[in-house]
Amino acid sequence: MSIASYMTPALTAYVLVLVALLGACMGSFLDCLAWRLVHGGNIFSGRSKCDACDHVLGIRDLIPIASWVSTKGHCRYCGAHISCRHPLIELLCAGIFVVVMVHYQYSLEAIEMIAFACILIVLSLTDLDSWTIPNGCIVTAIVIRFAYVIANGVICGMDVFQVVCSTLFDGLIVAIPLLVLVLFADKVLKKESMGGGDLKLFFVAGLYFGWQECLLLIILACVFGIVLALCSQPRNATDVSHQAVQSLDDSEGTENDHSASDQSATGLQRMIPFGPSIALACFATMLCGQTFIAWYIGLF
Numbered sequence: 001m002s003i004a005s006y007m008t009p010a011l012t013a014y015v016l017v018l019v020a021l022l023g024a025c026m027g028s029f030l031d032c033l034a035w036r037l038v039h040g041g042n043i044f045s046g047r048s049k050c051d052a053c054d055h056v057l058g059i060r061d062l063i064p065i066a067s068w069v070s071t072k073g074h075c076r077y078c079g080a081h082i083s084c085r086h087p088l089i090e091l092l093c094a095g096i097f098v099v100v101m102v103h104y105q106y107s108l109e110a111i112e113m114i115a116f117a118c119i120l121i122v123l124s125l126t127d128l129d130s131w132t133i134p135n136g137c138i139v140t141a142i143v144i145r146f147a148y149v150i151a152n153g154v155i156c157g158m159d160v161f162q163v164v165c166s167t168l169f170d171g172l173i174v175a176i177p178l179l180v181l182v183l184f185a186d187k188v189l190k191k192e193s194m195g196g197g198d199l200k201l202f203f204v205a206g207l208y209f210g211w212q213e214c215l216l217l218i219i220l221a222c223v224f225g226i227v228l229a230l231c232s233q234p235r236n237a238t239d240v241s242h243q244a245v246q247s248l249d250d251s252e253g254t255e256n257d258h259s260a261s262d263q264s265a266t267g268l269q270r271m272i273p274f275g276p277s278i279a280l281a282c283f284a285t286m287l288c289g290q291t292f293i294a295w296y297i298g299l300f
């Protein structure tokens with residue numbers, strides 16, 4: 001019997017409010033973490049400061065969503081405009097925490113998926129800002145996945161070695177054909193068709209979702225990539241390339257991600273990194289992957 005069976009509606013609502021609050025706080029932390037990964041600085045220590053006036057932020061400046069709303073999106077000390085991106089990330093993270101918790105029903109898998117969702121948020125932000133997917137995000141995601149697989153294997157009395165090998169196989173069976181395809185496309189197109197960071201992220205997706213669900217995930221990632229590229233502002237391609245190279249120079253231990261969903265448009269290109277699209281596809285697969293596979297198998 002699952003934990004959810006013992007929950008009354010009132011207790012469920014109470015827990016979900018707490019989960020949402022935790023999600024909003026994590027969103028604030030992940031936003032800061034992604035910013036420091038891109039711009040440098042100690043990741044886990046150091047006080048948050050206003051970007052404009054360098055004033056150290058106090059407790060009342062760091063309350064997720066509420067601080068931004070109470071100051072109408074301005075710094076309390078210098079009046080500088082604060083991007084709505086910050087409360088939106090906090091809101092998004094709160095929503096993701098609640099949706100994943102409801103979907104996975106207060107299980108160990110829910111904690112695993114929430115941790116993976118946090119990593120997806122961070123790497124999406126760093127990819128959007130600097131066209132890089134930090135290797136630290138990839139390694140952390142791999143460690144969390146295998147920690148879950150081993151813990152779940154022990155709890156359920158499964159052959160741990162076998163489930164670890166099976167999980168690794170799922171990652172490789174997704175990543176290796178993609179790698180071959182990308183190398184072939186690079187040769188034909190004579191340019192990089194997909195960044196190394198994206199490939200590593202697909203490997204991670206294989207570990208988490210298995211190769212069957214990853215077929216859906218790859219299609220979704222491409223669809224999201226096209227949609228995001230169409231919705232993005234046209235940019236000068238040389239500016240983006242310069243920014244990508246600059247961020248590679250600045251960020252040791254990160255994988256530069258030159259691949260992009262792009263469309264030529266009178267000298268300008270609509271360019272956006274592929275990482276956020278893969279992350280979106282991961283979220284969709286997290287919530288609907290098994291349902292889709294069951295529906296697809298039911299067709300035959």
Ligand SMILES: [Zn+2]
Pocket residue numbers: 050051052053054055075076077078079080
């Ligand atoms: Zn300020």
